[in-house]
Amino acid sequence: MGRAEERRARQKGARRAKKGADKSGKKTGIRRFFTWKMVLGYFLSMGLLLIGAFLVLYFMVDVPNANALAKAEANIYKYSDGSIMAKTGDVNRESVPLSKIPKEVQHTFVAAENKDFYSDPGVSFTGTARGIINTLLGRGKQGGSTITQQYVKNYYLSQEQTVSRKLKELVISLKVDQQQSKDDILAGYINTSYYGRNAYGIQAAARAYYNKDVSKLSVAQGAYLAAVLQAPSQYDFSVAGPNGRRLVQQRWNYVLDNMVEKHWLDAGERKGLTFPKPIEPRAIPGMDGQTGYFVEAAKQELFKAGVSEDELAAGGWTITLNIDKKKQKALEKAVHTQLTSKLKPKTRAVDGHAQVGAVSVNPKNGAIVAMYGGSGATKHWTNNATREDYQPASTFKPLILAAALENDSTTQDGQPIRANTVYDGDSKHPVKDDGGEVGFAPPNEDNKDYGPINVQKAMNNSVNSVFAQMAVDVGLDKVKKTATALGMNSKAGGFDVAPAMSLGVMGASPKDMAGVYATLDNHGEKVTPSIVKSAEKGGESAQLPDTTGGEVISRTAADSVTSVLTGVVDEGTGSAVRQKGQAMAGKTGTSDENKSAWFTGYTPDLVTSVGMFGEAKGGKQVTLTGTAGGGRVNGGGFPAEIWGAYMGAALDGKGSSKFDLDTDMGAAVPPPSSTSPTTPPTSASTDPTTSPPPTSESPTASSSPPTTPPTTPPTTGGESPTDNTTPPTTPPTSPSLDTRSLRTKQRGHG
Structure with a gap:
């Protein structure tokens, strides 16, 4: 063998060594187990398995009947002795056809939640995947769902944050998108969502926040209602703190800017819109007198204890308060005899300014046994017993x-x-x-x-x-x-x-x-x-x-x-x-x-x-x-x-x-x-x-x-x-x- 041939042989051997093969041409090291063809095969196999599993899930999961929230029960509030104080929680909802909702108001919800709603397949695979990962990691609620998915969650499923619920949501959303029109889905979403103030659906929300029929809502008011859906308690402008007010106004601007981007709102008209402050909250029927103050105070305590607004709104709760009927009666009588019976607001303007708040507590267990919040929740919504804006x-x-x-x-x-x-x-x-x-x-x-x-x-x-x-x-x-x-x-x-x-x-x-x-x-x-x-x-x-x-x-x-x-x-x-x-x-x-x-x-x-x-x-x-x-x-x-x-x-x-x-x-x-x-x-x-x-x-x-x-x-x-x-x-x-x-x-x- 000449020198040139020997050199070529050595070079060929070196190339084989780099490729993980010995002099005889057999693969060595990790290449014995993985090649690019094998890796590609693994991924294809895994993909086929996932597709197969999804197809099985798709054919196994049917579109269910409406969930419990869609047929919510009443919550029962009781005095400390077990007697009934109030029944609340019957869903304050009046479903309206989409034709009754102004077109620009419809668009505010799409702009707020899902700009591509009219063209998407009803689901966001990336958003769902992100939600599943975050659920597995214990990060709680996550955004990214489409309007269809949120409607499915509201109407057919529950609010629980589990992987199985999210997979069901994905499958049902695909089927609902095939079985129902986009208008039907949008109407269902707008009519089933919770807006705060005990209002379910846009009709109840329009009355609760602006005291008007949904057909009379302006685009600015619609944008506020679309914005408040993200956090009903925190974003209620009338009772929110400085941070909540700032966040809901940011959300309101985001909605309108998206409408301009989608050509649903003229840029000139957008520029002229001002934030539409909602009216003060009004108590729901049956919440007059001190009862409305009790119920709202109890709800706030339950929220702090980890009960969600959705869970409470779904109804079926029996909530016993520490309020002692005898002591409560004594407190109301004391306020009347010692002060309010002496007031003449029609002839003395200052008498109309007098507000009273009182709380009576058992020091052994912290129980609020009596509370006076004001003249009545339907007359003066602010609870004087819990307000923190006056100096002690x-x-x-x-x-x-x-x-x-x-x-x-x-x-x-x-x-x-x-x-x-x-x-x-x-x-x-x-x-x-x-x-x-x-x-x-x-x-x-x-x-x-x-x-x-x-x-x-x-x-x-x-x-x-x-x-x-x-x-x-x-x-x-x-x-x-x-x-x-x-x-x-x-x-x-x-x-x-x-x-x-x-x-x-x-x-x-x-x-x-x-x-x-x-x-x-x-x-x-x-x-x-x-x-x-x-x-x-x-x-x-x-x-x-x-x-x-x-x-x-x-x-x-x-x-x-x-x-x-x-x-x-x-x-x-x-x-x-x-x-x-x-x-x-x-x-x-x-x-x-x-x-x-x-x-x-x-x-x-x-x-x-x-x-x-x-x-x-x-x-x-x-x-x-x-x-x-x-x-x-x-x-x-x-x-x-x-x-x-x-x-x-x-x-x-x-x-x-x-x-x-x-x-x-x-x-x-x-x-x-x-x-x-x-x-x-x-x-x-x-x-x-x-x-x-x-x-x-x-x-x-x-x-x-x-x-x-x-x-x-x-x-x-x-x-x-x-x-x-x-x-x-x-x-x-x-x-x-x-x-x-x-x-x-x-x-x-x-």
């Missing part, structure tokens, strides 16, 4: 004391904060931190100066200057942390970490405050008010969250606050509720410009919060001054009178005569037999009538006037100071405090 004012002061006791806080001069600790109680006394003024000097009620005053008396008389200084002594962050741990909503409007926090300028509801005080009553163990006792369907129960449990502040701190609050009832601003032989603790509150007034209080057996709110047309907050022909309204007036009348009837003489307290301070603790020492004790009980003299326990802030006048909050009515038209000066800032809200929230509260 001085009912917040006990939380400052709770934070002080929980954190073993001291005054500016190092004295432990206790019931007998003395502060400077003069009106507009400058609040100090580390020896420097922070630019906050709240007035007291009627600008009254108290001079040196102990914490017990300051709570009894709701002295603003004392608790403003105490909040800074404790630390504003610690005060907020304790307040939220007790049950206040940290995201409520106005809950800024600033000295004005001490005046209760954040938003809170009677339900919130009832929960906070119930936690104090329960010796620091968290209590979360709940209206739902149980919810059952088909032998299965909804998993409701625990309403009690977990210490959020120590028993000593909680019991000490309770002890102090007995003084408010015994000889303070809450004396109107005092009842012989009944242990009571509570606190009054009156907000800026007399727009709200409160009394929140408790016995060992029952906690009740009553709020009174000034609300003009459109939800504008207005003053309560002049209500029922009187002057300013304070927490010790109508709210306390309602509270006292209700609690007397609800307890019916069976309440406890004393609290079981683990504390050595406050009004509930008998004063020492000897004369109070001149040097303040670090741990002692104090009778408000025998507080230590100021000679040894000086106020925490200097009584000398500041060289630069501090900012003075505008004064208010009720427990707060009288009106003062002198404009406040610009507040100085302090590096040790966040004074962000001082410009707008320095207010007098009592």
Whole structure:
């Protein structure tokens, strides 16, 4: 063999080695098992198997009858004793032919959900595959279905997120697309979808959101209804939060832009459209009086517990509430006799602005045993018992004391904060931190100066200057942390970490405050008010969250606050509720410009919060001054009178005569037999009538006037100071405090 032939032989051997073959030409390594022909064969075989399986499934699955939701049952709501309160859930639906729905409104739904609806085969294989994968991965609900698939899910199947349901949906959708016209499918989808507000189908939705027949809907209104389908509760513009409103407007714009893209809407007309705000929600028939408030509150709790809107709307639920019929009747009667019977809105405009909300809670288990939401759900849809847009004012002061006791806080001069600790109680006394003024000097009620005053008396008389200084002594962050741990909503409007926090300028509801005080009553163990006792369907129960449990502040701190609050009832601003032989603790509150007034209080057996709110047309907050022909309204007036009348009837003489307290301070603790020492004790009980003299326990802030006048909050009515038209000066800032809200929230509260 010549050299050239040898070289060619070596090259040929090398090529064989690269291709996985030995010198004899046999394949070696992985190529013994896989070649491109074999891989292609594997894929073809797998594809044929999947096609075969799908064909078997296709011929096995028939188009079923309508599902349970299409024939929904009623939900039954019961009182705590098992008697029926209301029946709801009969589907509020009136199916209409597609010919009655304006063409451009029809197109809004196609543009929102499935732009290629008129040309697709009824399914989206990629969307279904994505949904199956996400279901297997536990990612919950996923989009991507066609209108046909959504109609099939609504009318023939269920809302469960399982692989088998999705495969059935795919097969049935293909068959429905072959058996029915696109118009029939679109009509079925529009008529079976849930729009919120208990409205099924576009006709009910048109009346619920715009109070008009579907044939009268504009393209802009149709686009809103198409948009709201994505999240009915979150996207209801009238009751949605800022984020929900932003999202539904984005969705509305998306729908109209898609219509322009598909040439269903002229670009010029699109540009001229404005967002069509829906009307305020109206209660469904039979939901008048307090019943509508109960049902809506129960639904919201169930949604939070994991019951979906679709599941609840399908009906068949038996929902038992914690509402006690006897106590509920007593609460409604108390509101009527103490306030509403005295109102004359036809002759006194201010009387038409008075709103009342109240919640009564069992502190042992968190059960809401009575609730007053307003004049009636069909008259005033907003539930005054759960709204968080009014200030709780001085009912917040006990939380400052709770934070002080929980954190073993001291005054500016190092004295432990206790019931007998003395502060400077003069009106507009400058609040100090580390020896420097922070630019906050709240007035007291009627600008009254108290001079040196102990914490017990300051709570009894709701002295603003004392608790403003105490909040800074404790630390504003610690005060907020304790307040939220007790049950206040940290995201409520106005809950800024600033000295004005001490005046209760954040938003809170009677339900919130009832929960906070119930936690104090329960010796620091968290209590979360709940209206739902149980919810059952088909032998299965909804998993409701625990309403009690977990210490959020120590028993000593909680019991000490309770002890102090007995003084408010015994000889303070809450004396109107005092009842012989009944242990009571509570606190009054009156907000800026007399727009709200409160009394929140408790016995060992029952906690009740009553709020009174000034609300003009459109939800504008207005003053309560002049209500029922009187002057300013304070927490010790109508709210306390309602509270006292209700609690007397609800307890019916069976309440406890004393609290079981683990504390050595406050009004509930008998004063020492000897004369109070001149040097303040670090741990002692104090009778408000025998507080230590100021000679040894000086106020925490200097009584000398500041060289630069501090900012003075505008004064208010009720427990707060009288009106003062002198404009406040610009507040100085302090590096040790966040004074962000001082410009707008320095207010007098009592």
